[in-house]
Amino acid sequence: MRTAHLLALAFALAAPLAQGLTPVEKPRSSAEILEASAPGDWRRIDDENLMLLTLPKGQVLIELAPRFAPQHVANVKALVRERYFDGLAVMRVQDNYVAQWGDADAKKPIRSARKTLPAEFFRKLDDTLAFTPLGDVDSYGPEAGFSMGLPAVRDVARAEAWLAHCYAMVGAGRDTAHDSGGGPELYVVIGHAPRHLDRNVTLLGRVVQGIEQLSTLPRGTGALGFYEKPSQRVAIRRVRIAADLPVAQRPRLEALRTDTATWTAFVDARRHRREEWFIEPTGHIELCNVPLPVRIPKQ
Amino acid sequence: MRTAHLLALAFALAAPLAQGLTPVEKPRSSAEILEASAPGDWRRIDDENLMLLTLPKGQVLIELAPRFAPQHVANVKALVRERYFDGLAVMRVQDNYVAQWGDADAKKPIRSARKTLPAEFFRKLDDTLAFTPLGDVDSYGPEAGFSMGLPAVRDVARAEAWLAHCYAMVGAGRDTAHDSGGGPELYVVIGHAPRHLDRNVTLLGRVVQGIEQLSTLPRGTGALGFYEKPSQRVAIRRVRIAADLPVAQRPRLEALRTDTATWTAFVDARRHRREEWFIEPTGHIELCNVPLPVRIPKQ
Structure with a gap:
């Protein structure tokens, strides 16, 4: 355990002080x-992987995670670039769980992008994937850590790695079939980490700024936190990829x-x-x- | 591990079906x-331990935990009964952390109740304390479980038990000194469990209904999520103990x-x-x- 090691190191460093030396x-x-x-x-957060979601009261910045969900990220970007999300809405906000947005009425056509995709619940663990172990015990996975800024789990025995459902993580909602998601419906975690969703839904990014635009929304009073009336939904003004904006308008985030x-x-x-x-x-x-x-x- | 035991049991139960028997x-x-x-x-949640916090848009019901923080619970009830909280305000809402209320201006006198109390960060583990182990590994404590409805940790070696900082848990804010809390300032967890606060602050109850009245409040933009202007604070209309209300007005919660x-x-x-x-x-x-x-x- 790294914790034990660091504690030992801290004690070693403290020793000279205790002895009145340096x-x-x-x-x-x-x-x-x-x-x-x-x-x-x-x-610098890559402009190609930075998604800007504009809601009535402000903006949410989401960093996409192509190393974990390449097909989903490509598809969400295709959806953004055909303006699929503009005019849709947040239709579900469940307290201590998720806020979800998409086409509540299932009416808007998808043109060039895909409606569904094969699951990307986990990826192959190989030498190309950076992984910094946390070193502390995890309730849900064999080894927790961080990969390119994201909370992740790796399982050396299975040679797999996957993202963890921490606060602010963004995923692709799906129906019962594992390949029924794909990006047209997205959710963000706004409560205690629902880690039982790990390896069950494709996570594709994380909110890096402005999550309060989603976490403070009124909770839906319908089943699963869906808004009961269309008038309660929160309109999405527009969604853009930072790289598509004039340089001066791109958020400069590190x-x-x-x-x-x-x-x-x-x-x-x-x-x-x-x-x-x-x-x-x-x-x-x-x-x-x-x-x-x-x-x-x-x- | 109980998990392993239950899995074995599930397999045992499945066997007859696989063999085409019963x-x-x-x-x-x-x-x-x-x-x-x-x-x-x-x-039935005891009317003596049920606290009703009325905010502009609705009510929050908090069950107090006298078995873990007897002095703090008694003091909070004394504060309620001298109407200390009425007219005070929620003055801090930090995203993914806590909402906190009390006397932001430190002006309101406390009459019969105590301003501060000795810490009740943990209690003695003895036979009088009900404890149902969870059985799963915990990142922060030797043995996680439940005691009278509350998430808790016990440590048999230290003969101590304490409440865990899960979502919706309510605690008594304090300054640097361990005995500087006591109840005049309270907070509730509205994000991922900040378990590093366990054994560092006195937890005294949990929101059992209406937490969305706190979790959806605008986040404060000052340091630590404090509201920068007094006008942003959210007024507390009144706080009552259910037992003090006419019987017909008491929430009947189980x-x-x-x-x-x-x-x-x-x-x-x-x-x-x-x-x-x-x-x-x-x-x-x-x-x-x-x-x-x-x-x-x-x-």
Whole structure:
């Protein structure tokens, strides 16, 4: 366990101080670690993978995950580019679960994109997939960690990896058949991680900014949180891919890389919570409790 | 692990069917288990422990937890009974974290109740405390389970038990000192369980109905989700204890008992998700993914 290792390391570092020798640096908080980060610890979110969902009160930015769901990401982009989502609506908001949008009336034709796709519930685990293990026990998977900014699980025995249903993750709704999803209907997790959905639905991205536009929506009072009246639905003004916007209008967002020493230090600070307020630092952290720092870089 | 045991049992039950002998009952869904429950599987929520928080758009019902935080519960009730909360406000709503209410201006005098109390972060584990183990691995505690309807952790080695920071749990905000809380400022979890707060803050109850009145509030844009302007705060009309209301006005709420065979079957159905939609049933469940069924009994 990495936790045990790091604890041992912390004790080793503390020893000289206890013996009154050289002073030892105080463990840094996660905020201090981010402040001290280098430019190379951050990556610009690719304009080709940044989706902008405009709702009446503001914008939601979603980073797509082509390394985990290449076909779904390509199809969602095709749907966006044929303006499929414009004028559709959020029609389901279930408290502590999901907000979902699409064509509530199943009337809008899909032109060039696909209506459904084969499932991409997991992918092959191979050397091309970056994976930074979390090191802490996970209730749902053999080994939790992070892959290109996303919470993920890998199973070396099965040689598979998959994304985890943490808060803000975006997936493709489906009916009972495993290949009945594809992207025309999307949902985002707005509550405690429903990890039982892992490997059961295709996750294809994550909200990186503006999730409050979805998480504060009125909860639907119908079954499963669907709005009972069409008038309650929340209109989608437009959905765009950042790369299709004039350069000046593209959001300039950077996310912390998850394959760096800064990331490891950041997660460790969240794991141990050495801030004065914490009376009993935990020493553990659960996958979905690790946030992805996102920032707008200085011009 | 109980999971492994139950899987073995499921296989044993399936055997006669595979051999064409007697038909075997189909595993029931959690909804079917609740439908088939007996009246004794439910408990009436005690009017003395049911707190009603009235906000502009509706009511939030909170069940207090005197077995875990007796002094805090007594003090919150004293605060309610001196009308301390009436006219105060929700002043902090941080996305995927907490909503918090109290006296944002620190001006309202406290008369008979206490302003602060010694911490009740955990309690002694003894024979008087009901505890139904979950049986699944927990990221944060040695043994997760349920005690009188509440998500909890017990540690036999330390002879201690404590409540877990799951969605909808209510706690007493505090400053840096461990004994700086007490009840005048309360918060509720409205996001992914911040379990690192376990054993660091006194939890004293849980929202059992109406959490959407808090979870849909606009997020504060100040540090830690505080509202930046007093005008953004959400007024608390009144807070009452159900026992103080005329009998006809008391909510008649029942919660599923967590020390029954029905509860164990309910949790197991949520753990395995045998419904047709699930392509890969999980076989695990995490403490905070087990909801507490609550109903209004038939008259």
